Amino acid sequence: MTVDVLIxxxxxxxxxPELAFILAVLICAIPAFLFIAVYALVAIYGExxxxxxxxxxxxxxxxxxxxxxxxxxxxQPVADALKLLLKExxxxxxxxxxxxxxxxxxxxxxxxISFAALPFNQNLIIADMNIGVFYILAVSSLGVIGLIVAGWxxxxxxxxxxxxxxxxxxxxxxxxxxxxxVVVIMLTGTLSMQGxxxxxxxxxxxxxxxxxxxxxxxxxxxxxxxxxxxxxxCNRTPFDIPEAESELVAGTFTEYSGMRYAFFFLSxxxxxxxxxxxxxxxxxxxxxxxxxGFLEAPGWGLFWFLFxxxxxIFVMMWFRWTFPRLRVDQLMNICWKVLLPMALLNIFGVGxxxxxxxx
Amino acid sequence: xxSVLFWIIAFVxxxxxxxxxxxxxxxxxxxxxxxxxxxxxxxxxxxxxxxMAGVQVMIYxxxxxxxxxxxxxxxxxxxSVNISHSNYHQGIGAVIVIGIFFILGWMILExxxxxxxxxxxxxxxxxxxxxxxxxxxxxxxxxxxxLLAALIxxxxxxxxxx
Numbered sequence: 001m002t003v004d005v006l007i008x009x010x011x012x013x014x015x016x017p018e019l020a021f022i023l024a025v026l027i028c029a030i031p032a033f034l035f036i037a038v039y040a041l042v043a044i045y046g047e048x049x050x051x052x053x054x055x056x057x058x059x060x061x062x063x064x065x066x067x068x069x070x071x072x073x074x075x076q077p078v079a080d081a082l083k084l085l086l087k088e089x090x091x092x093x094x095x096x097x098x099x100x101x102x103x104x105x106x107x108x109x110x111x112x113i114s115f116a117a118l119p120f121n122q123n124l125i126i127a128d129m130n131i132g133v134f135y136i137l138a139v140s141s142l143g144v145i146g147l148i149v150a151g152w153x154x155x156x157x158x159x160x161x162x163x164x165x166x167x168x169x170x171x172x173x174x175x176x177x178x179x180x181x182v183v184v185i186m187l188t189g190t191l192s193m194q195g196x197x198x199x200x201x202x203x204x205x206x207x208x209x210x211x212x213x214x215x216x217x218x219x220x221x222x223x224x225x226x227x228x229x230x231x232x233x234c235n236r237t238p239f240d241i242p243e244a245e246s247e248l249v250a251g252t253f254t255e256y257s258g259m260r261y262a263f264f265f266l267s268x269x270x271x272x273x274x275x276x277x278x279x280x281x282x283x284x285x286x287x288x289x290x291x292x293g294f295l296e297a298p299g300w301g302l303f304w305f306l307f308x309x310x311x312x313i314f315v316m317m318w319f320r321w322t323f324p325r326l327r328v329d330q331l332m333n334i335c336w337k338v339l340l341p342m343a344l345l346n347i348f349g350v351g352x353x354x355x356x357x358x359x
Numbered sequence: 360x361x362s363v364l365f366w367i368i369a370f371v372x373x374x375x376x377x378x379x380x381x382x383x384x385x386x387x388x389x390x391x392x393x394x395x396x397x398x399x400x401x402x403x404x405x406x407x408x409x410x411m412a413g414v415q416v417m418i419y420x421x422x423x424x425x426x427x428x429x430x431x432x433x434x435x436x437x438x439s440v441n442i443s444h445s446n447y448h449q450g451i452g453a454v455i456v457i458g459i460f461f462i463l464g465w466m467i468l469e470x471x472x473x474x475x476x477x478x479x480x481x482x483x484x485x486x487x488x489x490x491x492x493x494x495x496x497x498x499x500x501x502x503x504x505x506l507l508a509a510l511i512x513x514x515x516x517x518x519x520x521x
Contacts, residue, residue: 099387102390130409130484131413134417141416145425
């Protein structure tokens with residue numbers, strides 16, 4: 001499903017091109033939004049349970065103030081979401097009201113429009129652009145602006161320090177992430193998401209699936225550089241110094257509550273999905289089955305893509321309960337002195353490997 | 360479809376550019392600049408320059424604008440909301456700007472534009488890459504050396520003197 005096909009089809013149907021265009025965009029955007037909302041509920045439940053199990057607890061188990069949260073606490077995320085929706089909307093008296101209201105939307109839009117280029121299976125992609133990967137890298141920078149606006153408009157020193165830290169961190173970690181994607185582009189010779197996935201068909205080394213991660217040692221390294229940078233771009237533990245609750249209350253989000261906070265929350269989870277999705281497409285074969293030629297139908301393609309993304313998100317949650325938080329200087333050292341040289345080495349290595357191995 | 364969309368994007372780009380210039384609050388100007396950059400990126404898409412649009416968003420919104428916002432927040436008392444600037448010499452500025460506007464408008468209308476009747480390109484990235492690596496290799500390399508020099512200079516300036 002690409003949006004162009006929809007526009008053409010609707011233009012034949014309604015005989016009014018502007019209307020067809022708006023309808024086609026809505027037909028793509030509304031399911032994408034619903035998908036993010038439902039996925040966020042699942043992810044919140046997953047995070048509650050995974051974190052509990054890792055700490056040898058049971059997590060939400062059907063308790064709740066007056067409400068029964070369902071078997072195994074399955075309704076807990078629904079209760080959380082309802083609580084956020086019904087909470088009083090507080091805007092601090094000294095905040096800059098206009099920008100305070102605008103900020104969560106900028107952050108969410110930055111995450112939301114990236115979904116336009118994510119291929120869920122062979123056909124299910126909103127727009128298979130020529131510049132797909134590059135588009136995702138580019139629009140994700142909108143989120144940084146939103147965070148700065150949120151931090152500044154809150155008129156609170158914790159918010160401002162959180163915003164400064166978070167934007168410095170995201171801007172820095174964008175560089176190793178983008179350079180690792182360059183490795184993928186060098187091997188596939190295309191920026192289109194579907195083109196990158198189609199390149200990863202078949203076998204490599206006789207036994208492994210022809211995913212880019214397995215193609216040579218440097219791409220193997222590049223995957224980890226990308227994934228670590230990606231976790232950091234989502235501001236997740238161990239890189240969550242921007243909202244370190246022990247020193248900055250809640251960083252950028254200190255003054256936000258209710259629905260506006262929910263949008264930041266939703267964007268964080270959407271960003272996790274995008275980072276995992278790009279990692280799955282760029283390095284793990286996207287919708288390709290782990291066993292080439294086995295269960296490759298479009299329905300299974302959707303399953304494999306969501307499975308890979310789900311596993312990567314699980315690893316992010318695993319990180320959260322395994323590693324302690326990094327200090328600011330350690331954070332920047334890792335980015336500029338470890339990940340960036342490694343990313344450059346990968347580009348160099350893949351170039352030489354491609355010339356010598358001829359593939 | 361395209362014409363309505365074009366006018367909306369052009370309106371956003373120009374309208375937000377006016378806010379950038381006329382607003383008294385520096386931070387508001389910087390935020391309005393986001394919409395100007397996004398509008399210009401949209402205009403690039405209309406010119407079938409999808410890669411240029413991506414570069415526009417990545418470099419200007421993701422890089423330069425963040426730098427501007429950092430500059431605003433670091434140079435002033437960062438916890439104060441009232442970061443304002445004032446516009447001087449508005450009369451002279453208006454005369455110069457209107458003059459430039461008429462000169463540019465006259466040139467755009469008078470120039471016999473070269474029209475190439477060709478299929479709209481479906482893919483621009485490959486062509487740009489090939490041209491950068493063949494015909495425009497020297498400017499490309501010179502630009503990268505310049506950027507490297509700037510990078511080393513910035514590192515030298517920000518380093519603590521031993």
